[in-house]
Amino acid sequence: MPVPVLLATDALFFTLFALLLAFAALARRRDHLRAPWQAVARSRIAVAAAVVLASYALVGLLDSVHFHPRLEPAGPHGGATHSTEVLSLFDVLVGGLRTQKEKTYSAPLATHLYAKEAIEGPAGADRGYPRLRYGGAHLADPEHDRADDLVLRIAQGIALAALIWSAMLAVAAGRRGRRAGSPALRSAVELLQGRSPYPTRVLFLSLAVVLVLCCVTARLAAGYHVLGTDKVGQDVLYQALKSIRTGLVIGTLTTLVMLPAAVLLGVMAGYFRGWIDDLIQYLYTTLNSIPGVLLIAAAILMMQVYIANHEEAFASVAERADLRLLFLCAILGVTSWTSLCRLLRGEVLKLRELDYVQAAQAFGVRHFTVLRRHVLPNVVHIVLITVVLDFSGLVLAEAVLSYVNIGVDPTTESWGNMINGARLELAREPAVWWSLSAALGFMFVLVLAANLFADVVRDALDPRLRTTR
């Protein structure tokens, strides 16, 4: 048995996921909570974005189950020993991607190295492009066979995707058919025609696109480096996929970390007014007046000093990198909680003058109970909107901060670190474009989906904040 490892961010990440599930369960039973999310589910854009976000989240979750892999027993009577390395479930699933390292750069789907080298041939040493160790290694004659092999693999991928897709459609149609009492086949056609209150056609279309992309990539990745390899020969696709977790952690945990303080202080400032309000306003104005990047830079520098002087406090490199990631989330939270706090204060200032709050106060209900029962439920939508709106900005911020060396630990896989490592590659001849494009592309898709989804959520939860008509 491998020994499970629960890193700090894993624990918080799973907590967040559990909170989401709990909220979903609660919202199912309450009409007024369900209504806005039904409106979100009716939006075609939101459904398509949600499919993309869900596939990212799946990778992120799989990549958050960490453990020490078991090593082969050392001797006949030695028990099982465990590696100090920390792997995730995702690493196991992608198999060879992690370990199959080439010597240096190779282009996407290439069979030969990017750089010329001296090759020992039967006719003596010759300068040429050596074959890759893993990429296309199964081909006897790469120049001739590669195109056929690629087409075959793409076709297999599409077939696999079609199989999974039909299975999903069959399950959905079966459930729908049983509820409506109609044959499953007709339900399937109805689902594809979108004859339902929800945009099922868009749902299955976007599922199809995502599935085809995943399956084709998986088939190709079994024999090639789909997005090439970087300077030290590491597979770029693997790095980009591993970076998903970092991006998601920064995007979600930052808001989660700052949420308790922001909600508590914002609500208190608006509700109690007077000197409490003054104090809290002073606090967030002061923090807000320090430019965010500089505060982060200062805090990360101090963190580096602390780590350098207390190296013995960390059990493993992974743990140290993880704590730094969590610290980055916390400090990003410190720089971004003020806007939510201000919004909440303003809203509570309005709420406290409403009749039902005044009535509760007149009845002598305790402040804490008034806040819990009458005020908090009425500001939840603001919190939710902030969480989804902030997400994309934070993902983008991670890349910039890592680029400036004040982001995540250099050993953590992240899009910012990938871009940072590849900053001079475009200047090579021929240009090494794949690392950069992979990082930027993966980030772009996530941020775009998050932006589109956030807009719909905002319109559904608070029509007054609507910017599009």
Add this chain to the structure above:
Amino acid sequence: MIAYILRRLLYAIPILIGVNVITFVLFFVVNTPDDMARMQLGQKRVNEQAVASWKREHGYDRPLLVNAAAPGLGKITDTIFFEKSLKLFRFDFGQSDSGRDIGYDIGQRMWPSLAIAVPVLLVGLLINISFALLIVFFRATYIDVGAVVLCVVLMSISGLFYIIGGQYLVGKLLRLVPISGYDTGLAAAKFLVLPVFIGVVSGIGASVRLYRALFLEEVNKDYVRTARAKGLGEGAVMFGHVLRNALIPILTGIVVVLPLLFMGSLLTESFFGIPGLGSYTIDAIDMQDFAIVRVMVFLGSVLYILGLVLTDISYTLVDPRVRLA
């Protein structure tokens, strides 16, 4: 009016003191000067003597808050808090950890930063407002929908992409302008074109979307309907009424960032090798020069608070309904 401005400035003082205390805690209490010295000297060849001499050289060998050994007023003034933190209020920035005069460096590097930030702001404003007006002119058509989608797409692209892509396309493939560098006087222009262009492009998505929302809000107001009813053309309505009224939130929103233009842009300046305050900050972070980072944190806060005060004043200037309270 003068009394109002004075009062607003007085409000800023406790906030600045707060910022000062935060930076002091962050830089001297979380990690002691000893830790800093060890970090700077490298972990290997560290001994008590080296640490002590490093601290003496950089003036970190005083006690933090109270110097019991010093005579008279020196009990308070001969401390790190007084020397390193309180002196910032006099804009006396002292020396960087590598021994240079920070105040002089800032004075030198401020101009290249401004040379990029000001054109980016002005050109960006012009372009974004024109685009937003154009979109509002075609409101509720497919052009409108397409433009909004395009804005969201532009917003979703990382700022790093605009810089890297722009440098590759314009600098390397087309070879129109040098990729990076800087020069004095008018010769700097050819180095500035590309960063300014990229700065403008990377801001288009978010700004156009915001301005479009502001314009749309105005378009549906009563006075606009009145203007149409009395027979004004669409152009006169747009420029004479909608633009003039929507400009109030746009311009006051910009006032707050005006002072911060001095600080320059971290990314742009470091990519294009422009010797401004942005690249100054980045270099300081890379070299772990705590003195410079501390000064930049303080300077940034001062400029931000100045921006807030200016915003309040500008509100009262452009909108007579806002009273001087």
